[in-house]
Each structure stands twice: as C-alpha cells, then as structure tokens.
Amino acid sequence: MQIKLENVSHTYMPGTPFETRALIDINLTIEQGEYLAIIGQTGSGKSTLVQHLNGLLKPTSGRILIDGKEVDKTAYREIRRRVGLIFQFPEQQLFAETVFEDVAFGPKNLGLPEAEVRRRVENAMLLVGLDPQELGDRSPFTLSGGQMRRIAMAGVLAMEPEVLILDEPAAGLDPRGKKEILDQIDRLHREEGLTVVLVSHSMEDVASRAKHLLVLVDGRQKMYGTPAEVFRDGQELAEMGLGLPQMCLLMHKLRAAGKDVPTDIFTVEDARDAILKMLGVPQT
Amino acid sequence: MNMFRSITIGQYLPGDSLLHRLDPRAKFIALLLFIVAIFLVNTYWGYLILAVIVTTFLFTSGIPLSYFFRGLRPVYYIMLFTLLIHIFFTKGGSVLLRLGPATIDSYGIYLGFYMVLRIIFLVVSTSLLTLTTSPIALTDALEYFMKPLSYLGVPAHEIAMMMTIALRFIPTLMEESEKIMKAQMARGADFESGNIINRAKNLVPLLVPLFVSSFRRADELAIAMEARCYRGGMGRTRLRELQATPRDFLAVAVAGLIIAVIAGTGL
Numbered sequence: 284m285q286i287k288l289e290n291v292s293h294t295y296m297p298g299t300p301f302e303t304r305a306l307i308d309i310n311l312t313i314e315q316g317e318y319l320a321i322i323g324q325t326g327s328g329k330s331t332l333v334q335h336l337n338g339l340l341k342p343t344s345g346r347i348l349i350d351g352k353e354v355d356k357t358a359y360r361e362i363r364r365r366v367g368l369i370f371q372f373p374e375q376q377l378f379a380e381t382v383f384e385d386v387a388f389g390p391k392n393l394g395l396p397e398a399e400v401r402r403r404v405e406n407a408m409l410l411v412g413l414d415p416q417e418l419g420d421r422s423p424f425t426l427s428g429g430q431m432r433r434i435a436m437a438g439v440l441a442m443e444p445e446v447l448i449l450d451e452p453a454a455g456l457d458p459r460g461k462k463e464i465l466d467q468i469d470r471l472h473r474e475e476g477l478t479v480v481l482v483s484h485s486m487e488d489v490a491s492r493a494k495h496l497l498v499l500v501d502g503r504q505k506m507y508g509t510p511a512e513v514f515r516d517g518q519e520l521a522e523m524g525l526g527l528p529q530m531c532l533l534m535h536k537l538r539a540a541g542k543d544v545p546t547d548i549f550t551v552e553d554a555r556d557a558i559l560k561m562l563g564v565p566q567t
Numbered sequence: 568m569n570m571f572r573s574i575t576i577g578q579y580l581p582g583d584s585l586l587h588r589l590d591p592r593a594k595f596i597a598l599l600l601f602i603v604a605i606f607l608v609n610t611y612w613g614y615l616i617l618a619v620i621v622t623t624f625l626f627t628s629g630i631p632l633s634y635f636f637r638g639l640r641p642v643y644y645i646m647l648f649t650l651l652i653h654i655f656f657t658k659g660g661s662v663l664l665r666l667g668p669a670t671i672d673s674y675g676i677y678l679g680f681y682m683v684l685r686i687i688f689l690v691v692s693t694s695l696l697t698l699t700t701s702p703i704a705l706t707d708a709l710e711y712f713m714k715p716l717s718y719l720g721v722p723a724h725e726i727a728m729m730m731t732i733a734l735r736f737i738p739t740l741m742e743e744s745e746k747i748m749k750a751q752m753a754r755g756a757d758f759e760s761g762n763i764i765n766r767a768k769n770l771v772p773l774l775v776p777l778f779v780s781s782f783r784r785a786d787e788l789a790i791a792m793e794a795r796c797y798r799g800g801m802g803r804t805r806l807r808e809l810q811a812t813p814r815d816f817l818a819v820a821v822a823g824l825i826i827a828v829i830a831g832t833g834l
C-alpha cells in the first residue's frame with residue numbers, strides 16, 4: 284500500500300493557551316516496500332507524524348491518501364489492521380495474564396478463528412525471536428524489559444500488517460539489545476516484505492539501514508532523501524543539532540583534509556574499504 | 568483523540584492579574600464567603616450584583632474567555648439536567664402546559680432557572696480560584712487551614728502532601744491513559760462502541776497498564792523522596808512561605824462586606 288501525506292499540519296489543543304503546532308505542512312509519500320527513517324530532536328513532531336499514518340490522529344489541515352483514496356472515518360479499522368504502529372516504550376501497554384493472551388489481543392480484535400489466532404501469535408513471537416512454547420504461559424510482568432518490548436512488538440506483528448511503524452524501538456536498550464531489535468526490523472523488511480517506518484533520534488542507528496531519511500526540525504520537514512543525499516552536507520545537519528554518523532563524519536574530515544574519499548559511508552567496514560582504496564592498498 | 572487533555576476545567580493558567588497575586592488563603596476565604604453569598608441571595612437583583620463582581624474578575628484575570636468556557640463544557644450537561652428535572656417535577660404556581668398526566672408548572676420553571684444560576688455562579692467562581700492559583704499554592708493554603716487540626720492528631724502535613732502529589736500526577740495520568748488507549752486502538756481495541764458490559768470489559772487493556780505504571784511511579788517517587796531525607800512535616804521548613812499582605816486582608820473584608828449587604832438588605 285502507498286501512504287501519501289499532502290500538506291499535513293497538526294496543532295494540539297488549538298484555541299487554548301497550550302496550543303502547540305506539532306507538524307507544519309508535511310508532504311511525504313511512503314511507497315510499498317519503503318524503509319523510511321524519521322529523524323529529529325525531541326519534540327520535533329516525530330511521534331505526532333507517525334500517529335497520522337494509521338488514523339490515530341487526524342490532520343488539523345491537509346489530507347492523507349491511502350492508495351490514492353482519502354481516509355475517512357469508516358476506514359480507520361481497516362487502516363489500523365494494515366498499518367501496525369509500535370509506540371515508544373510499548374512494554375507499558377502489556378496487560379494480559381499471559382504472554383500468549385497479550386499477543387493474541389490484536390488478532391482476536393480482528394475476529395479471527397481460534398486456530399488462526401494461535402498460528403499468528405506463534406508466528407509473531409518467532410519473528411521477534413521469542414519461543415512461544417517457553418514464554419507463552421508466563422505472565423508478561425515477570426519478564427525482562429527487553430523481552431517485554433519484544434512481546435509488545437509481537438502483539439502488533441500478530442495483526443500481520445503490511446506497513447510496520449516503530450516509534451523509537453531501541454530507546455533505553457543496551458547496545459546489544461539495540462542492535463538485535465534493529466537487525467530484526469531489517470529482517471522483517473527484507474524477508475517478510477514489510478514496509479517499514481522507523482522513528483529515531485539517532486543518525487547512527489538508521490543511516491546504514493533506511494532507504495530514505497526524513498529530517499524533522501520543529502515540526503517542519505527540513506530534509507528528505509536517501510542517506511547519501513542527506514549526509515552529503517554535514518554542515519547543515521550539524522546546525523540543526525543533529526550529528527552525522529561517526530564514519531560519515533570521518534569521511535567528511537578526510538575530504539576537508541584534501542583526501543579523495545566518498546562521503547556516503549555509514550559503517551566501519553565500508554569506511555575501512557574506502558580508506559584502503561584511497562591509500563591505494565590492494566584489497567582482497 | 569485528545570479527549571483527556573481537552574478537559575481543562577479548572578486547570579491552572581499562570582498569569583499576573585490581581586487574582587493571581589492574591590494570597591491563596593485569602594482567595595480561599597473570599598471564595599467561601601462568596602459561595603455563602605450565592606446561597607443567601609434570593610432575588611434577581613442580588614444575582615445581578617454577583618454577576619457584576621464575577622464578570623469583573625473574569626475579565627481582569629487574563630484568562631482567555633474561549634478557554635474558560637471550553638473548560639466548563641462538562642458542566643453544561645449538569646445544568647441542562649437540573650433545569651429539566653425542575654421543569655418536569657417541581658409543582659406549584661400555575662399550570663402552563665399539560666402533557667397527558669404530566670404538567671409543567673410556572674414554579675418549576677422559576678426554580679429551574681434559579682438553580683441553574685446558582686450552579687453557574689458556583690462553577691465560575693470556583694474555576695476562577697483554581698485557574699489563577701497553582702495547585703501547590705492551593706495545597707499550601709489547605710495545609711495552613713488544617714494546622715490547628717494537627718493538635719488533635721490529624722496528619723495535616725501528610726494530607727496536604729498527598730493532595731499535592733495527587734494533583735501533580737493528574738496530567739501525567741491523563742497523558743498516559745491517552746497513550747495506552749492509542750496503543751491498544753492500534754491493536755484494534757474499541758473503546759467507543761458496544762453495550763455497557765462490553766465497554767467495561769474493553770477497559771481492562773487500559774486499566775491494567777495504568778495501574779501497573781501508577782504503582783511503579785509511586786514506588787519511584789517514594790524512593791526519590793526518601794533518598795532526599797523526606798520524613799514528614801516535623802521540623803520541615805518551606806521554600807516559599809505564604810505571606811499575607813494588606814491587599815489580602817482587604818479582599819477578605821470586601822467579600823465579607825458583600826455578604827453583610829446581601830443579608831442586611833434581603834436582596
């Protein structure tokens with residue numbers, strides 16, 4: 284499915300002294316198979332933006348088209364089934380007595396038959412790397428934070444959405460847990476063919492993974508493009524208070540020192556290769 | 568989906584008006600006296616005087632009118648309900664309308680509007696207090712008034728502290744309910760349709776996480792307070808001492824005068 288935002292703005296509590304313009308004039312198209320990362324500082328409107336993508340928030344002005352059709356009230360149920368949204372700190376939404384029941388909440392709300400619910404729950408738990416046999420009957424509240432987060436993710440995956448939106452899925456995890464979650468998301472994108480929208484405030488996490496980046500600053504869309512395009516100009520990003528990924532920064536510095544290296548380098552491996560090439564060392 | 572945050576009834580708005588600067592204790596007493604006045608008044612002239620007083624304060628308080636009245640929205644239903652009850656069930660005076668066995672009497676209409684007026688005055692004047700007084704100042708004032716009770720063994724400081732904490736966490740809880748509700752809606756939960764029993768059942772996915780996080784928060788707060796050596800009211804000093812000025816005494820005196828005038832002249 285294709286999700287298209289046309290001049291979308293959102294204002295919280297309009298007409299009160301607490302009025303906040305959280306989004307201003309956003310234009311964006313998310314194609315089938317996309318891997319989009321939304322980046323911005325805290326308060327820049329990332330969470331507000333993604334809640335528009337499955338109809339939890341309605342734009343104050345502008346419109347949202349799904350497969351070319353404007354979303355109306357009757358379609359929200361359908362859209363929430365097709366667009367799965369995993370909130371920031373999703374472990375806070377767990378409620379059921381057992382892990383199985385919690386993950387089954389979504390599929391049951393869809394009115395699926397028992398056997399299909401079971402299949403989906405087990406499948407979703409495997410997708411996030413949890414063993415349904417071992418954990419299915421445990422209380423979610425007895426598990427570790429990282430496990431709870433995976434269960435919450437499984438709860439959304441069990442709805443078998445076409446688009447998966449994750450709001451800061453790696454927030455508050457240790458480096459290893461972070462890498463595991465992000466790798467899992469990559470795999471869902473690659474192997475299950477899910478369209479992915481990933482919210483993050485860390486360039487490092489997303490630069491090497493996403494196809495496109497959207498940079499939000501104070502509710503406005505400041506940059507949009509492939510990682511290579513967005514990171515071409517390091518100066519501009521730094522001015523927005525968003526740093527470059529380490530390796531990209533290194534390349535920019537080398538270039539500034541007069542070396543001939545590309546700047547669209549985001550991983551240590553690529554950086555090594557680029558530097559070796561620059562030094563003229565033959566590579567195996 | 569901003570249902571919770573749109574309930575702004577009595578939510579404090581910082582400002583610099585006369586009402587904002589008055590001592591919370593003076594405001595409390597003045598409001599109490601004013602409420603007595605609302606119940607003493609029994610002529611429309613009396614209400615006119617009260618209306619002039621209230622609107623003067625409302626206009627000088629610096630609170631945007633749209634915000635003020637939006638916050639009162641839930642009260643409109645109570646007013647409508649009161650009016651209808653009186654119109655249909657209070658008997659007396661002349662019969663104005665006959666609908667089968669039911670009648671609408673003139674006294675019912677009179678009393679209905681009377682009650683609605685009282686509700687308006689009550690709500691508007693109390694909102695003026697809460698809109699112009701920070702929750703902390705309010706509980707400080709309450710603690711002050713409860714102090715004599717502590718000689719009788721009432722834990723005045725603790726009660727005030729509990730109220731401060733409760734008030735402090737209302738917005739947090741609302742934010743959190745909204746977030747959890749949205750998260751469950753993203754999983755196909757439906758909080759809006761179905762019969763009463765189903766709706767109550769559908770609240771489980773909202774209430775359980777809310778309780779879990781409230782207990783966690785309470786725990787964290789208790790630890791944080793203990794880590795800073797909190798041990799109740801004994802010997803505790805304050806960062807902001809309440810300081811009554813002549814202006815505050817004047818405010819209370821004026822409120823008292825209003826009552827005296829109303830009682831004396833039988834307005």
Ligand SMILES: Nc1ncnc2c1ncn2[C@@H]1O[C@H](COP(=O)(O)OP(=O)(O)OP(=O)(O)O)[C@@H](O)[C@H]1O
Binds near residue numbers: 371
């Ligand atoms: N429900 C709400 N009611 C009122 N204002 C809100 C609400 N949610 C967010 N805001 C405000 O809108 C702005 C954007 O918030 P948003 O949560 O979208 O930012 P964010 O980019 O997700 O930040 P973070 O990185 O901290 O999650 C902020 O100024 C915030 O205070």
Ligand SMILES: [Mg+2]
Binds near residue numbers: 330371
């Ligand atoms: Mg956010």
